[in-house]
Amino acid sequence: MIVTTKKLFSAAYGKYAIGAYNINNLEQTMGLFRGCLDSKAPFIIQISKGARTYTHKKMLESLIRTADEVFPESIFAVHLDHGDEKTCMDCIESGFYSSVMIDASHEDFYGNIETTRRVVDAAHARGIVVEAELGQLGGVEEHVAVDEANAMLTNPEQAKEFVEKSGCDSLACAIGTSHGAYKFSGSQGLRFDVLELIQKRLPGFPLVMHGSSSVPQEEVERINAAGGSLRGAKGVDENQFKRAAELGVTKVNIDTDGRLVWTRVHREFFRDQPEKFDLRDPGKIFIAEYARFIVHKNEKLGSAGHLDELHKVVG
Ligand code: G3H
Numbered sequence: 001m002i003v004t005t006k007k008l009f010s011a012a013y014g015k016y017a018i019g020a021y022n023i024n025n026l027e028q029t030m031g032l033f034r035g036c037l038d039s040k041a042p043f044i045i046q047i048s049k050g051a052r053t054y055t056h057k058k059m060l061e062s063l064i065r066t067a068d069e070v071f072p073e074s075i076f077a078v079h080l081d082h083g084d085e086k087t088c089m090d091c092i093e094s095g096f097y098s099s100v101m102i103d104a105s106h107e108d109f110y111g112n113i114e115t116t117r118r119v120v121d122a123a124h125a126r127g128i129v130v131e132a133e134l135g136q137l138g139g140v141e142e143h144v145a146v147d148e149a150n151a152m153l154t155n156p157e158q159a160k161e162f163v164e165k166s167g168c169d170s171l172a173c174a175i176g177t178s179h180g181a182y183k184f185s186g187s188q189g190l191r192f193d194v195l196e197l198i199q200k201r202l203p204g205f206p207l208v209m210h211g212s213s214s215v216p217q218e219e220v221e222r223i224n225a226a227g228g229s230l231r232g233a234k235g236v237d238e239n240q241f242k243r244a245a246e247l248g249v250t251k252v253n254i255d256t257d258g259r260l261v262w263t264r265v266h267r268e269f270f271r272d273q274p275e276k277f278d279l280r281d282p283g284k285i286f287i288a289e290y291a292r293f294i295v296h297k298n299e300k301l302g303s304a305g306h307l308d309e310l311h312k313v314v315g
């Protein structure tokens with residue numbers, strides 16, 4: 001059942017975080033639904049602008065609608081990840097997305113508010129909820145390139161004014177993470193001090209953590225042992241998700257870790273069975289491994305086991 005992120009957040013706030021997983025294809029979709037049902041967890045499917053144009057934007061829509069029929073017990077939101085204004089409006093018009101992210105974090109404070117406000121007005125008129133971003137993550141986003149050295153954490157002093165003036169329903173905060181597999185060069189980690197200050201100014205308001213892949217070292221080693229070359233990759237400590245959830249983080253974005261599962265499965269498969277060429281052979285392994293990975297993440301996020309109680313809330 002497709003629901004808004006707002007419904008998921010009101011059930012989760014302060015207790016656990018919902019995993020927001022990016023998908024691009026059939027195999028990820030199957031693994032995601034299976035993993036979330038195996039762990040009895042609500043979830044958020046994220047579709048980036050790149051994912052919408054990988055084949056055709058209607059392809060993912062059909063896949064998700066079909067998955068909803070094949071797995072009728074599932075409860076999830078469909079969310080546009082890192083949208084610009086034009087893409088947000090397209091998703092709002094489509095009637096398919098239950099949630100969009102407007103990422104105007106590269107604009108100045110008031111420009112960000114104005115752009116976000118326009119998307120909020122259009123989305124709310126259709127019952128769709130909006131995530132906005134204040135502050136900038138390091139690394140490279142779809143249309144926002146920011147040097148990690150210049151990464152701008154969210155200013156807690158500005159967070160309340162931003163939310164009030166923009167009317168957004170949740171806020172993506174920059175608290176030390178970045179996108180991709182190379183988040184930290186040393187012992188840096190999540191900036192709980194900044195998160196605490198934001199929550200103080202916005203009590204009860206859902207916060208979002210982007211760039212939350214943990215880049216498991218075992219996964220990196222297996223990829224490298226099978227011919228990969230990922231050097232110095234490092235991610236977020238997933239044991240910190242629950243603390244973040246207590247401080248108001250209700251949505252945790254994970255994409256890179258899933259890509260690592262895909263890379264490990266395919267590299268190992270073709271290394272070990274060089275004579276094979278049926279794409280379904282590694283595909284089947286990937287679906288099972290991706291489902292296992294999703295179960296693990298949902299356990300770390302605390303969302304595992306909450307599906308039955310959500311059924312009572314959302315009907
Ligand atoms: O934040 C970006 C997500 O990982 C999506 O990545 O734009 O390559 O689809 P993508």
Ligand code: 13P
Nearest residue numbers: 180210211212213255256
């Ligand atoms: P990762 O690159 O850490 O998986 O972050 C994904 C993300 O923030 C998608 O919006």
Ligand code: ZN
Nearest residue numbers: 179210211253
């Ligand atoms: Zn992101």
